[in-house]
Amino acid sequence: MKPADILTVGITGLNAHDNPGPGIAVARALKDAYGDNIRLIGLAYEALEPGIYMDKLLDKTYHIPYPAAGATVLLERLLEINGMTGLDMIIPNFDAELGNFIKIAPRLAAEDIKTFLPDAVQLAARDKTQLHEFAATYGFKVPDYVNLTKAEDMEVTGDKLGYPLFIKGKYYEARLADNADEAKKIFHDIANRWGLPVIAQRCIKGTEINVAGLGDGKGNLISAVPMRKLYITDKGKAWAGVTIEDAELVDLAGQFAKTLQWRGGFELEIIKDNAGNLYIIEINPRFPAWIYLAAASGQNQPAALVKMAMGDDVQPFESYEPGKLFIRHSWDDVVDIARFQQFSAFGEI
Amino acid sequence: MKLKKNIATSESGFIFNPSTGDSFSANGIAAGILAEMKSDKTEQEIKTGILARYDVRPEQLDRDWDDWMVQLKEANLLDN
Known part of the structure; x- marks a missing residue:
């Protein structure tokens, strides 16, 4: 007991x-x-x-x-x-x-x-193999991509998207390919690990920013904390990052929570290009691994999620502290x- | 041109742009000038102070100031 x-x-x-x-x-x-x-x-x-x-x-x-x-x-x-x-x-x-x-x-x-949690329809809507439909339906910018089921299609896809391009697994993993041979090799690696389709995505040059968000399932954004990646591992994971203050990013998270009526934690992976355009490259349907940074900067999203699940009325957070840095380490x-x-x-x- | 309002600076010369996550290190003189810019002093007031404190000719200071502004603009630290 x-x-x-x-x-x-x-x-x-x-x-x-x-x-x-x-x-x-x-x-x-x-x-x-x-x-x-x-x-x-x-x-x-x-x-x-x-x-x-x-x-x-x-x-x-x-x-x-x-x-x-x-x-x-x-x-x-x-x-x-x-x-x-x-x-x-x-x-x-x-x-x-x-x-x-x-x-x-x-x-x-x-x-x-x-x-x-979100429902199955919401979960499917943000799937990385469906981003074109998602972008067209809700008016977001996403990089051009192609879902691949065989490596031979890489030649045509490479011509269309240009190199370098990202090859991604349907659940996890993203690797940069500089040419068709490299792309085919990565295709096979990722297909073996995560299954088909494998996604080839145009590489947008710019700053990598992620936003950790929490939606209440009624269209309200309870929390959003943007983080700029400062150190990125060879697996594309942030090993260090800093909270930043950017109303456009918070607005984008708000649009996502509103349009999908998102219920639960989420992470928007974004590239901000030199012209200031925000491209959503991926939407993760759960908290990111760096979510403790959001809590440490003033918005404890996991705690707010538990409260909502328990039926408490949770009001949206109003502020967080920019300039909080996380540095991951091995121990x-x-x-x-x-x-x-x-x-x-x-x-x- | 003015420094963006949200730029954080420290006495040690650390500069942080909370909008972009960019950070920079400035030497002591630059940190002092940034502090004066943040306190809303005009360009002329800051230059007058520099001329009083350092052995520099006005025309050299003007050239250095223009160069300083270019650096701050490239670092995205100035209001448009």
Whole structure:
């Protein structure tokens, strides 16, 4: 049994490695807001997800099945975990798992486990393979792109988009190709990892800016914090970034939340070209891995999301602090191998 | 031309443009001039102060000032 005033929240995305999931940042933001009044339950796919071993953040972690196993298997496992922990809410943090979580959200709600997610139509509308339709429908600027199902089409696509161009997986990963041979090689790599289609996207030159946002599902933008990437890894991930003050970016996030009636966290990945045009290159349907920066600069989006899920009336944030810098780093945690064995063998720790 | 209102400067010469995330380092003299620009002094008032403090001819100061303005404009730190 747990005290009634302590929230129990399940969190996925504990893979805090060089292409990090947002789970640890979400957990950190929630700990900041709730302190000892929250129990965080990790939901992990693999035994080497670093978050599993971060005892100061997570009270308990359980293994869950991969998204490919389907919604029914996921639901069964979550109900089993609920029986052991008494979950009040789950915050899924991976693109690839959202479809399953959206499907089972009504069944979770029936068990009094809350989520705060977009619906399947909204999720599909911002899919990176549908960005042309999204841009045409809602009046946003997106870079030209082509969905590819075979590498041979790269020749024609390269002529159309020009080089360099980005080759992207449908869920994750983006790599720059300088010519057709390189593009074909990357196509095969990404297709093997993430499946088809693979997306070839025109490379827009400019400043890379991301906006972390939160919509209430009624068309209101609760929060938006823009961040300029200062250090980018070879996987295109921000390893350092700074909050910036730009009303146009916040307006863009507001248009997105309004037009899609977006419910939950989201991230707009934007290129601002030299003429000041804002191109949306990707829309992630969840909090970004750098979401703790938003909390540290005055807008704790994960905490606001939990409050909305619990039925509280949450008013839009009015300000945040520009000039807050995050610098990610590597740190070796040392644990006894028995803990790894415990999680691997029994699916919980 | 005026410095953008939201530009943050420090005594040590650190300059941060919160609109773009750009940051710059300025030497002591430049940091002092930026502080004066932020305090809404006119170009003439700032130049008069420089002429009083440093051994520089007015025509040289005018040339340096023009160069300074170009640098600030290129760094996107001035109001249009």
